[in-house]
Amino acid sequence: MKKPLLVFNQNGIYCPIAKIYMDAWRPVDKVIISHAHADHSKNGHKHYLTHPNSVPIVKHRLGNINIESKEWGEKFTINGVQFSLHPAGHIIGSSQVRVEYKGDVWVYSGDYKRENDGISTPFEPVKCNTFITECTFGLPAFNWEKQEIVINEINDFWEECKSNHQTAVIFAYSLGKAQRLIANLNLDIGKIYTHGAVENLNEVIRSYKNLPKTYRVTRETKKEDLIGNLVIAPPSTHGSSWLKKMVPYVTSSSSGWMTFRGARRRRAIDRGFVLSDHVDWKDLIQTIKDTEAKNIVCTHGYKNIFSKYLNENGYNSFIENTPFEEEEITGNNV
Amino acid sequence: MFDFADLVEQIDKTNKTNLKVEALEKFFSSASDEDKVWAIALFSSKRPKRSVKTSDLRVYAAEIAEIPLWLFEESYHIVGDLAETIALLVPESKQSIEPPTLTQLIGEIKDLKKLDEVKQKAYLTNRWSHLNYYSKFVFNKLITGGFRIGVSQKLMTKSIANVTGIDQDTIAYQIMGDWDPEETTYNQLILSPSKEDFIYKPYPFYLANPLDQDLRKLGSCSEWVYENKWDGIRAQLIKRNNEIMIWSRGEELISKQFPELIEMGKFLSNGTVIDGEILPFKNGKIGSFNDLQKRLGRKNVGKTTLENNPVILKAYDLLESNDLDIRNLKYIDRRKPLKKLVLFLNNEKLQLSEYYIFNNWNDVEEAHSQSRINKSEGLMIKNINAFYKVGRKKGDWWKWKVDPLTIDAVLTYAMRGHGRRANLFTDYTFALWKTNDNGDRELVTFAKAYSGLTDKEFKKVDSFIKKNTLERFGPVRSVQPKLVFEIAFEGIANSSRHKSGVAVRFPRILRWRQDKTIKDANSINDLKSLIHE
């Protein structure tokens, strides 16, 4: 049997021939970053490589680092191994990494989703022999509605808050979900206000991508300014004194976990919208078909269950552990 | 059309009480009378009899969802609720047909029992494929039973009161007892109940709030009386029209489980209602809750059980005397006839729960500290002038529990949590040291607990578990014994049913003792020393 092109070691996902890591979780010399979420782009590496749309965000988060970029589909070779980045549709700039050596092709998915969210470059399946996939929502209970339907629900919720003279607050991850909402919500209803953590990223992203106008919540912002409008804030602000400013407000959350009735009730949030930046069950299966891969490496989330299912369905599948956080559960990612 | 599924959806979509009440009012002013009666029944934990085995239900659902049964089971384990799992897994139809009414669905479900498996499956397939998510969820809940969806009885009675203009406490009283939703009309139950209907009803129980303030802020010490807070089954013993019945606080008729109390009730006069606590009582001593459990869950109690696990009724209060509802008398004025009654009856099965009067707060604290020795959970503090109210009302009745018992135990097994915590191992089993026959120390399971840590701590423990798994048994993993937790619990008793020989009540995690190694954890003997004999 051939030696595996990519291995999981204590530092990250590693290509021994090219001596380069993907999304390394410990400091290494060279790393390819799939996307700018904190658990995938860690501090302390000597040399970073990622898509141009991720560069300003990674720099904003990590400061002055040594970073280069590659366009979608742009091939580059390291020690005879050919690499290229392909859109993953998870957040702006998020990429899959294709790795080819002597006819053997591996793809590392990073985090991904299939639906065009209007802000990330849409996902493109890449044919390969071995596919390393995330399975955050790798259970048949997860079945996303079309974005349009969920966005309409959120618009209705906003209108309802407005007619009750309340502030609509929606908790969303500062990077990704927040911009997805901003790009899609109906701004005829009112203004979108943002928490500083969200607005800082908006400013970074506006330098290369159009985003509708948003308003930063500052010390000067008055309650009356906010009523009838929508506030986007990171989940960590739930229950904080910062939020008190929004009184009277109604809280909501948008995440794949809102599928579960218990998730919303336990968090004491008024409304939950099922909107995820990860693939659901049917799209996981569709993606695996599309890649035509026979070997599937499952990481992250319900990997044990999903891997067992794949093995029963004729694939050669196994699991690998990564320390990637359950970002949607904790919501601490910025 | 605002039907029952819409109501459940609206309630589910909010955490705000006023919006829940609004939705309930909308339902109770627009639904058909028969649907209203069923809704009241469901929200008061009355449910239709189960007509399909849940094991069959899972098989059908897995087939219709086109997934293997093991994957259905895994999903169920993670979602944590069968009705919700099925609603998520069986495909949804986009075509809208007129949804069936609540009463219609319940009727259909009842008839399912008569069908063979093929027909049952065909029926379920058809229904599932023509209902939207919430209707599907409600439908499944009706089949699987248990309808806890965040509507308290209080919220429901308030909404009905708002819609009908009838006093809320009256409604709470009207919907007590053992009425059959199939045989009861909305008119009979709510709008114009007949006097006879009340013969078989207990009064709504008055419940105390936990003491959440400094004792001394209660005002003058002498305005209050103090009773032991007994740990048994709160119940009403009723005698009317020569019939005797016992209703538990959970509104279950438990007469059959306690024949000796029914026997004792024969000596009461008609038109008497005593509020009290059923307590295990053997050889002149109050036993543990564990002894009481042997009396519950049995259809009929045999002679041996009666002899081995005798009980008494500790009387707290008198609610009805000589056919008169005396709930609006002051506490002390209800206690006088109660004392007289107990003395007059002179029956060993009926004892008075004595109250105490103290002249200063220090004496109250002293009495509180003696609770465990008295086999009580703490003190009840009752205002001498208080009426007997309906439900949990703040101000006149307080319960002041003793601090929980605690012990340091080792984490040995873990299971995944549900819902938001579905990816985390949050349900734990804890063990204590025991010296075996060879003189070696080994860890013996003593309790399970799944609450008490912060999200951050759960995440840390979860990652420890994933890295230190020894063996997997389905959803359960055995874990390298390394972590020590302080476990709190309310009561403790010897038990032959438990491996440790001890049963504890309401165990929960108090804190993670990161300062301790497993050598420092307590032993089963330490645990046993907490039992007051």
Ligand SMILES: [Zn+2]
């Ligand atoms: Zn991500």
